[in-house]
Amino acid sequence: MQNSEKILVINSGSSSLKLTLYSIGSKQRLATGFVERIGTDAANMIYSRNGETKIEKTVEAKNHAIALDLVTQYLIDPEIGVIKSLDEINAIGHRVLHGGEIFKTATLIDTDVITQLRYLVPLGPLHMPANIGGVEACKKIFPDAQNVAVFDTAFHQSMPAYASRYAIPNEYYEKYGIRKFGFHGTSHHFVTLAASEFMGRAPEELKLVTCHLGNGSSLAAVKYGKVYDTTMGLTPLDGVVMGTRSGNIDPAVVLTLVRQGMTADEIDNMLNKQSGLFGVGGIDSGDMRDIVSNAAAGVATAKLALDMWAHRIVFYIGGYSSLIGGADAIVFTGGIGENSWQAREKVLSRLESIGCIMDEKANSTRRGPCYVSTPDSPVAVIIMPTDEELMIAKQTSEVVSAYRASIRKEEAERDFVI
Ligand code: ADP
Numbered sequence: 001m002q003n004s005e006k007i008l009v010i011n012s013g014s015s016s017l018k019l020t021l022y023s024i025g026s027k028q029r030l031a032t033g034f035v036e037r038i039g040t041d042a043a044n045m046i047y048s049r050n051g052e053t054k055i056e057k058t059v060e061a062k063n064h065a066i067a068l069d070l071v072t073q074y075l076i077d078p079e080i081g082v083i084k085s086l087d088e089i090n091a092i093g094h095r096v097l098h099g100g101e102i103f104k105t106a107t108l109i110d111t112d113v114i115t116q117l118r119y120l121v122p123l124g125p126l127h128m129p130a131n132i133g134g135v136e137a138c139k140k141i142f143p144d145a146q147n148v149a150v151f152d153t154a155f156h157q158s159m160p161a162y163a164s165r166y167a168i169p170n171e172y173y174e175k176y177g178i179r180k181f182g183f184h185g186t187s188h189h190f191v192t193l194a195a196s197e198f199m200g201r202a203p204e205e206l207k208l209v210t211c212h213l214g215n216g217s218s219l220a221a222v223k224y225g226k227v228y229d230t231t232m233g234l235t236p237l238d239g240v241v242m243g244t245r246s247g248n249i250d251p252a253v254v255l256t257l258v259r260q261g262m263t264a265d266e267i268d269n270m271l272n273k274q275s276g277l278f279g280v281g282g283i284d285s286g287d288m289r290d291i292v293s294n295a296a297a298g299v300a301t302a303k304l305a306l307d308m309w310a311h312r313i314v315f316y317i318g319g320y321s322s323l324i325g326g327a328d329a330i331v332f333t334g335g336i337g338e339n340s341w342q343a344r345e346k347v348l349s350r351l352e353s354i355g356c357i358m359d360e361k362a363n364s365t366r367r368g369p370c371y372v373s374t375p376d377s378p379v380a381v382i383i384m385p386t387d388e389e390l391m392i393a394k395q396t397s398e399v400v401s402a403y404r405a406s407i408r409k410e411e412a413e414r415d416f417v418i
Contacts, residue, residue, distance in 0.1 A: 006030070006088050007393040008142075010068075011095040012134025014126050015039055017067045021075060021082060021089070022393040029389075030082040033071030035061055043067065047074045054080040064130070065137035072141055092138050092147050093396030095186070095388070097127035099151030100177065106154065106395040108403050109135055109147040117149070123177070123234075146403065148396040155189040156182030158226040166233075180238075182230035184212045187333060188220040190391040191384045195331045196225075198369050198382060207324045209317050212386065213343070214334035215243035215286065219313070221320035228324055231316055237271055240316060241309045243286035246275035248312075281305035288335070292342045310346035317347070321354050321379075329380040330356060338368055338385050348372070348381060355379040 231239025278286030282301030294302035368383030
């Protein structure tokens with residue numbers, strides 16, 4: 001793939017669509033477009049060029065194809081656009097929630113792959129139809145471009161069965177595919193590579209615990225470049241305490257609530273949208289900034305939420321470190337992991353027993369990429385900003401380059417035979 005080549009990255013949610021155009025050689029983000037409230041007649045659209053907002057307005061976007069069409073027109077606008085023609089875009093990377101057990105790496109999308117993605121809809125009933133819709137919309141607007149699916153689950157496919165299976169009867173795995181998949185794979189993968197580069201070592205020789213801490217949060221034990229275990233499960237509800245999600249709970253809590261008369265949808269809503277920092281903090285916010293400031297001001301429920309959040313993360317970092325035979329580094333990323341020194345301090349102040357010696361000043365003042373452990377700390381602690389979209393662009397570029405090389409090889413072999 002040529003260095004000047006443009007890669008479009010699409011993140012298509014149930015009612016939103018985010019688009020980012022990269023110049024792959026310079027890793028430069030040329031433009032972004034975001035449309036939310038798709039399906040209503042008052043969708044909100046933002047278009048930015050080189051990080052500067054150029055257009056923000058209410059639009060009528062009945063579906064994802066219309067939303068995509070609207071934003072792409074700005075990409076070629078003579079005044080505020082960044083390319084002359086949509087033909088300049090030959091490769092499109094799609095963020096896809098679930099690859100099930102079928103997809104272990106990023107994959108070129110053809111009709112068979114679309115069929116397989118449809119088969120996976122039950123594993124992600126909210127996200128998968130939107131992800132497929134994004135691919136179909138691109139096929140209409142960019143009929144000659146190659147589409148590549150980059151899966152949130154793929155990086156975690158290296159987990160051994162004893163980490164990924166639940167100890168329930170085998171038939172539930174065999175019949176319904178119920179097992180741990182893990183999510184945020186693109187981010188865990190990105191920071192694994194970036195932290196290794198930062199440490200001047202190859203990922204294949206490092207043992208890391210990567211902590212993606214945002215509204216949605218997950219940790220991964222990454223041994224020699226491959227995921228060994230991760231905190232999210234069949235769905236992104238499992239694991240640590242999140243902005244509005246409970247993380248792991250005794251499964252019998254659900255049964256108890258069913259017996260109290262709650263429906264599956266009500267429990268789903270409570271665990272996904274009303275729980276976590278929001279549900280415990282008692283301040284009508286699941287935003288870590290509000291939790292930290294209220295905890296500091298003495299609000300007991302906010303302090304409890306923060307303590308629960310840190311407790312669970314310390315538990316997993318210690319456990320994962322032990323599972324991979326001792327970590328070389330703990331890597332923090334995501335909105336909280338990168339920005340909230342108070343939240344990080346809560347965790348790091350309890351990790352000396354596994355060899356993490358926090359540099360308090362560095363932790364409270366530095367911004368990533370950086371070390372926040374002392375130079376003599378046996379285990380390094382690193383803040384590494386994530387960039388999931390850049391990772392999708394890079395993987396798309398690799399898949400399309402490999403595809404083009406295989407076509408060239410086939411053509412050369414055919415010419416030779418003739
Ligand atoms: P999402 O999972 O929605 O992508 P993000 O990674 O954007 O979430 O993280 C959102 C979280 O990051 C919020 O809890 C927010 O409080 C926290 N956060 C973002 N910026 C800062 C900041 N400058 N200081 C402290 N916390 C921050």
